[in-house]
Amino acid sequence: xxxxxxxxxxxxxxxxxxxxxxxxxxxxxxxxxxxxxxxxxxxxxxxxxxxxxxxxxxxxxxxxxxxxxxxxxxxxxxxxxxxxxxxxxxxxxxxxxxxxxxxxxxxxxxxxxxxxxxxxxxxxxxxxxxxxxxxxxxxxxxxxxxxxxxxxxxxxxxxxxxxxxxxxxxxxxxxxxxxxxxxxxxxxxxxxxxxxxxxxxxxxxxxxxxxxxxxxxxxxxxxxxxxxxxxxxxxxxxxxxxxxxxxxxxxxxxxxxxxxxxxxxxxxxxxxxxxx
Amino acid sequence: xxxxxxxxxxxxxxxxxxxxxxxxxxxxxxxxxxxxxxxxxxxxxxxxxxxxxxxxxxxxxxxxxxxxxxxxxxxxxxxxxxxxxxxxxxxxxxxxxxxxxxxxxxxxxxxxxxxxxxxxxxxxxxxxxxxxxxxxxxxxxxxxxxxxxxxxxxxxxxxxxxxxxxxxxxxxxxxxxxxxxxxxxxxxxxxxxxxxxxxxxx
Numbered sequence: 001x002x003x004x005x006x007x008x009x010x011x012x013x014x015x016x017x018x019x020x021x022x023x024x025x026x027x028x029x030x031x032x033x034x035x036x037x038x039x040x041x042x043x044x045x046x047x048x049x050x051x052x053x054x055x056x057x058x059x060x061x062x063x064x065x066x067x068x069x070x071x072x073x074x075x076x077x078x079x080x081x082x083x084x085x086x087x088x089x090x091x092x093x094x095x096x097x098x099x100x101x102x103x104x105x106x107x108x109x110x111x112x113x114x115x116x117x118x119x120x121x122x123x124x125x126x127x128x129x130x131x132x133x134x135x136x137x138x139x140x141x142x143x144x145x146x147x148x149x150x151x152x153x154x155x156x157x158x159x160x161x162x163x164x165x166x167x168x169x170x171x172x173x174x175x176x177x178x179x180x181x182x183x184x185x186x187x188x189x190x191x192x193x194x195x196x197x198x199x200x201x202x203x204x205x206x207x208x209x210x211x212x213x214x215x216x217x218x219x220x221x222x223x224x225x226x227x228x229x230x231x232x233x234x235x236x237x238x239x240x241x242x243x244x245x246x247x248x249x250x251x252x253x254x255x256x257x258x259x260x261x262x263x264x265x266x267x268x269x270x271x272x273x274x275x276x
Numbered sequence: 277x278x279x280x281x282x283x284x285x286x287x288x289x290x291x292x293x294x295x296x297x298x299x300x301x302x303x304x305x306x307x308x309x310x311x312x313x314x315x316x317x318x319x320x321x322x323x324x325x326x327x328x329x330x331x332x333x334x335x336x337x338x339x340x341x342x343x344x345x346x347x348x349x350x351x352x353x354x355x356x357x358x359x360x361x362x363x364x365x366x367x368x369x370x371x372x373x374x375x376x377x378x379x380x381x382x383x384x385x386x387x388x389x390x391x392x393x394x395x396x397x398x399x400x401x402x403x404x405x406x407x408x409x410x411x412x413x414x415x416x417x418x419x420x421x422x423x424x425x426x427x428x429x430x431x432x433x434x435x436x437x438x439x440x441x442x443x444x445x446x447x448x449x450x451x452x453x454x455x456x457x458x459x460x461x462x463x464x465x466x467x468x469x470x471x472x473x474x475x476x477x478x
Contacts, residue, residue: 221277
């Protein structure tokens with residue numbers, strides 16, 4: 001995983017096996033975009049708990065929101081007008097995983113199947129590397145800002161700290177009844193963390209074991225946020241780039257807004273679920 | 277999730293998905309068919325329950341017994357897969373008989389998923405049903421033809437996978453170059469749920 005361009009993803013292509021994709025933490029992407037006057041869905045850079053540097057080739061209004069990285073030159077959740085040749089350096093932080101760097105105008109990137117979001121495993125977009133030059137798309141900006149006095153700060157309620165996560169809401173899954181009552185109770189009582197074998201396609205949960213349902217099923221379409229229980233017992237949460245169909249029983253589905261929080265669960269940070 | 281029952285359930289599920297995409301009712305985000313099921317996703321700002329009666333009425337009135345968009349495909353296969361020999365042994369027949377039985381049916385694309393353009397084909401002769409491999413391979417090339425349980429399919433992209441590989445095809449199931457302007461985005465995909473497929477040995 002590395003730095004990629006993400007927006008709010010693509011809808012309407014699951015029947016061809018194209019996952020919705022888009023920002024792992026949709027909330028933070030939208031806040032970063034609004035801070036620089038963009039439409040909430042404008043393409044931005046998604047950094048995964050990374051170090052890295054970005055140099056501005058012209059004056060620009062920039063904002064960083066999310067977690068996992070701390071930017072020099074910028075305070076998170078606040079936009080700044082930065083001069084050409086400014087180097088923004090991102091350093092890993094222990095809380096959160098994904099940071100969004102938005103530039104006024106959004107990043108100009110061709111849309112495939114309705115979105116600029118990268119999905120490199122299918123040849124859509126790419127993982128960015130040193131030397132790549134990106135352009136912003138002034139058509140995406142919702143207003144002109146040349147006369148802004150200074151930075152804009154996100155509303156307090158929009159700023160998030162990922163040292164601790166709130167209880168994550170979840171709905172019963174389509175195969176909830178295949179599991180004994182004890183399995184549901186374990187899901188709600190346990191303190192979970194994400195296992196290292198987690199990425200944009202799925203988060204594996206560590207901390208407890210959910211006994212397998214003991215029944216097999218044909219593959220069926222899967223909603224993002226579904227919690228599948230494979231025979232091994234380690235629950236897998238389908239994330240934004242996850243496969244569109246699956247053959248493991250789904251005990252629950254994480255609520256879409258709670259998924260933005262779950263996405264920011266750094267290794268070692270505990271969280272719990274609550275039933276909706 | 278809508279389950280179709282009775283005659284032609286798979287055809288009607290696939291046809292419904294296409295009809296929904298051609299003329300999407302209000303607030304529908306996506307419609308994904310799989311076997312006899314159809315997952316319809318709504319924008320959850322709206323309460324979806326209020327839309328269900330309209331959706332059901334629409335489905336009753338549409339002629340879903342025939343999918344006008346369904347196409348037939350002939351897929352040439354070189355039966356030279358790494359697992360072909362062991363698969364034939366597992367089901368107790370010689371390789372030639374195995375190949376003949378794999379080519380015999382006209383398969384239906386029950387769903388596309390696992391990766392973009394990857395078809396799950398229903399209609400595999402029950403004598404060829406083989407469970408997925410215990411240890412998946414870290415990389416299977418695009419074009420590999422495989423069997424997993426009661427299904428057969430074709431890998432559309434290089435990915436890890438656990439199916440038994442019995443052959444390869446040079447036909448491309450997913451190609452972004454095909455959807456360059458002025459072609460439609462759907463042109464990137466060779467197959468769609470509801471299509472039929474026949475394998476022919478090269």
